[in-house]
Amino acid sequence: MRIAQTRFRNFRNLENALIGWDSGLNLLTGVNGAGKTNVLEALHVVTGWGAFSGSKCSDTVKWHSEGGASLAAQATGEREAVIEAVIVGRASLRLDSKLCRWGDLRSCVPSLTFLPSDMALIEGAPSVRRRFLDLLCALCFPLYAYKLSEYRKITQHRRHLLGLGHSTRVTEETMANLSVWIWECRLEVIAALRVHLEKWCDLLPRKIDLNLKRGGGGNADGLLEDFHRSCAILAERERASGLPLVGPHRDDLIIGCEGRPAPEVLSRGQRRRAALALVMAAASAVERRNRASPVLLFDEVASELDEAGRTVLMECLQRSRWQVFAATAESTLPWFQGTRWRVSAGKIQRCD
Numbered sequence: 001m002r003i004a005q006t007r008f009r010n011f012r013n014l015e016n017a018l019i020g021w022d023s024g025l026n027l028l029t030g031v032n033g034a035g036k037t038n039v040l041e042a043l044h045v046v047t048g049w050g051a052f053s054g055s056k057c058s059d060t061v062k063w064h065s066e067g068g069a070s071l072a073a074q075a076t077g078e079r080e081a082v083i084e085a086v087i088v089g090r091a092s093l094r095l096d097s098k099l100c101r102w103g104d105l106r107s108c109v110p111s112l113t114f115l116p117s118d119m120a121l122i123e124g125a126p127s128v129r130r131r132f133l134d135l136l137c138a139l140c141f142p143l144y145a146y147k148l149s150e151y152r153k154i155t156q157h158r159r160h161l162l163g164l165g166h167s168t169r170v171t172e173e174t175m176a177n178l179s180v181w182i183w184e185c186r187l188e189v190i191a192a193l194r195v196h197l198e199k200w201c202d203l204l205p206r207k208i209d210l211n212l213k214r215g216g217g218g219n220a221d222g223l224l225e226d227f228h229r230s231c232a233i234l235a236e237r238e239r240a241s242g243l244p245l246v247g248p249h250r251d252d253l254i255i256g257c258e259g260r261p262a263p264e265v266l267s268r269g270q271r272r273r274a275a276l277a278l279v280m281a282a283a284s285a286v287e288r289r290n291r292a293s294p295v296l297l298f299d300e301v302a303s304e305l306d307e308a309g310r311t312v313l314m315e316c317l318q319r320s321r322w323q324v325f326a327a328t329a330e331s332t333l334p335w336f337q338g339t340r341w342r343v344s345a346g347k348i349q350r351c352d
């Protein structure tokens with residue numbers, strides 16, 4: 001899919017405007033604080049992901065403006081669609097004039113985002129990699145976001161019971177079934193990532209391996225049996241800590257390189273390349289599954305990459321044929337081929 005045009009009104013510092021985007025590579029340049037990330041965030045909203053993490057939708061309304069913010073996008077490609085988001089407190093969403101949910105927008109125009117914080121994909125806490133798996137699963141399996149929220153509720157309940165020193169038996173069956181469902185999705189996307197990483201191996205400094213480490217352990221094929229077995233083994237520790245210790249909320253995506261943890265083997269720039277390769281592989285997996293080409297939103301895409309890394313990235317982006325929105329504060333990017341946009345105090349202008 002492609003975002004052919006967008007209309008912004010009272011969204012952060014962006015000037016109210018109608019912009020027709022390039023269907024290939026769009027590079028947003030401008031000084032710090034110009035509004036480049038705000039453009040990416042607006043696209044993040046219209047593609048069904050809401051405000052960037054750490055913000056609520058209501059934070060995106062332009063300060064001191066009357067009423068709320070509104071965004072509209074016209075999408076083309078595998079299908080034609082008109083998306084509207086009106087933000088007054090909460091966001092109200094419409095797809096082709098009909099009220100819809102975030103998930104409907106995600107299915108219509110699948111997008112993947114790479115922010116500077118995504119460097120942490122390789123070296124950060126397990127929660128960062130779980131989030132990456134969750135975003136990818138949400139794009140690949142329409143029920144995933146719902147099942148995950150049900151799982152979070154039951155885990156919360158189990159935690160509450162543990163805190164009170166009560167038996168947790170009532171939670172076990174539901175938690176086991178939801179855990180198995182989530183693990184099956186995660187295992188499937190990891191298998192897809194392994195396959196699709198091959199396509200983007202030029203980006204990878206060294207070959208990496210991916211494996212799911214399941215929360216609570218268990219290596220056998222029977223996910224359900226493993227869940228119950230781990231609950232029995234860890235029951236005492238759960239009671240002592242007051243924390244549920246078995247289930248997808250404790251998973252990790254183990255990224256290895258040459259038999260060692262990837263952060264030990266890869267330099268900073270190499271980790272960035274590996275993280276970018278993972279996002280490209282995720283986009284390929286989404287394209288394959290949804291039969292719709294994804295839109296990529298990249299912030300500070302080239303920082304910490306050497307010249308060779310930038311050239312390889314450019315080749316990969318061109319080869320992908322996906323629509324890309326990339327933001328950078330660098331003013332000269334001779335390696336970038338595509339349409340350049342200058343963002344200045346919220347005003348977006350095409351550079352010819």
Ligand SMILES: Nc1ncnc2c1ncn2[C@@H]1O[C@H](COP(=O)(O)OP(=O)(O)OP(=O)(O)O)[C@@H](O)[C@H]1O
Pocket residue numbers: 011012013030031032033034035036037038039059060061062063327328329
């Ligand atoms: N709700 C809002 N209303 C008006 N302006 C806002 C709002 N939220 C953020 N801003 C302004 O948006 C600007 C930040 O924009 P943005 O993060 O997109 O910059 P950037 O071009 O990506 O900068 P950098 O290169 O530093 O990443 C700041 O000047 C900030 O004051």
